[in-house]
């Protein structure tokens with residue numbers, strides 16, 4: 481069962497958004513859509529999400545699912561916006577409730593509902609569903625975040641921030657709730673899928689300025705991934721990953737994005753003057769590299 485996979489690359493955040501369609505029924509899932517945000521002006525826009533909607537319409541697709549792989553730290557999720565336009569249900573991994581509890585503390589936000597009720601469906605490890613007639617299943621893939629999941633849809637796996645393209649290595653594991661050890665274990669589970677499984681990553685940072693790419697296979701990742709092919713043991717990987725993470729500054733939108741994304745992609749309610757405001761902790765992420 482081979483879904484038609486279309487990637488929409490967002491050069492502002494180096495994110496890859498996907499439309500995954502069943503050619504037989506024309507039903508599709510949208511994965512990891514981006515709501516545009518400019519931190520310099522505070523402006524939001526729906527350029528990426530509208531591009532997805534245009535693609536869906538031009539190709540006669542009907543949206544069955546709006547899926548996020550994890551609460552993103554570098555962009556806002558457009559899940560709620562797309563739900564308002566399509567009526568399709570939103571979903572994320574069930575451990576999102578733990579991410580909600582963690583960041584509820586960091587933001588000092590007692591009113592935040594931390595039961596995952598912002599999504600229509602919370603997926604557990606091993607849970608199955610369909611995109612049209614194509615069977616799909618969920619792998620719990622923590623490490624980058626503690627709620628991350630992989631969607632395996634037919635012969636394609638949407639692996640988000642675990643493995644990037646082979647020349648780019650792997651995702652960082654130093655956000656609150658992250659773990660290099662768990663990330664290694666999640667990557668091993670992904671690499672145990674059949675060798676010809678198509679892997680679609682969540683970001684491409686275009687190393688060396690090459691054109692953006694997002695698709696690989698299990699066999700290619702095993703042979704060529706710069707962080708994985710060299711590591712024989714979990715301990716070796718954890719040492720490399722943690723050393724690199726100590727050099728990385730936080731994503732520029734982490735404090736903006738998490739307060740939207742742990743609330744299901746919902747912007748803060750407007751205040752009495754009709755404007756929405758964000759709130760940041762000062763010195764809330766201890767030990768961060770300033771870059």
Ligand SMILES: N[C@@H](CCC(=O)N[C@@H](CS)C(=O)NCC(=O)O)C(=O)O
Nearest residue numbers: 553554641650651652730731732733
């Ligand atoms: N410069 C980017 C960095 C974004 C970032 O940290 N991306 C995460 C995924 S959300 C990652 O794994 N990066 C790996 C790396 O930079 O090596 C930003 O500020 O948004």
Ligand SMILES: [Fe+2]
Nearest residue numbers: 552553554641
């Ligand atoms: Fe991420």
